[in-house]
Amino acid sequence: MLETDESGLSVPYRLYPGKTGSRSPPLVLYLAGTGFQPAPDMSRRSDAAQCFADAGAVVVEADYASLSGNLFPKALEYAFRAFMAISARRKAFAGAKSRFVVAGHESGGNLAASVALKARDYRPGELAGQVLLSPMVDASMATSSFLGADAGMQNRWADGWSRYLGPACSYQHPYATPCLCSRMAGVAPALVVTSEDDPLRDETLGYIDRLTAADVAVRRKVFAAEQDWTSLYRGETGLWRQELCEELSQFLAGLQG
Incomplete structure (x- = not known):
């Protein structure tokens, strides 16, 4: 159930408490993938967000989409508003010294990448890391992997970008x-x-190349086709789950406070 409360977060959110005994566990702002559609389904818990919790983080899944209509720049404004509110109230969610990470999948990955860029520009030093799960970062929709998608997915993303x-x-x-x-x-x-x-493989790998060329520390993970990573687009769990939890755990453990 998405809610608002005395924590001061000004957008509806869902909290995943995390499986940790630490006094300052990692704190993750998670932005779900909606394909930039006008009426996203936020009624279901995100299995990817739960993976962060299983990896020891406290996760706040913020509903940036319902209030913004999934339009730029409003969607980013709400996502960044959630970033600032959570950062200012880390102790209310996790711990005063918790490492703060932004994460997202698909269109939520676009916004997570954008929040990381904007945080670099306007709130330097507040963000310890970013996790991008098949982010929608290229509106040209002209990569080989995109053009190989089925017509239904292509149309959904084309409509969303528009x-x-x-x-x-x-x-x-x-x-x-x-x-x-x-x-x-x-x-x-x-x-x-x-x-x-x-x-979204090719644009994701292209973004990795851009980050690496700029001397940004990047950890990359490419699942094999048989691990059914694309089930995440359907809101389902695949054989990728345990391995993703392990990747997240290692990434979060390696971040500096």
């Missing part, structure tokens, strides 16, 4: 399409995940 960017044509804005950002240096260390059969 809605998100809107008639003002925000295509070139680096916070809207992070792959076009000309300055990547200084963003938080990243864990970036995709799979061999992922339609």
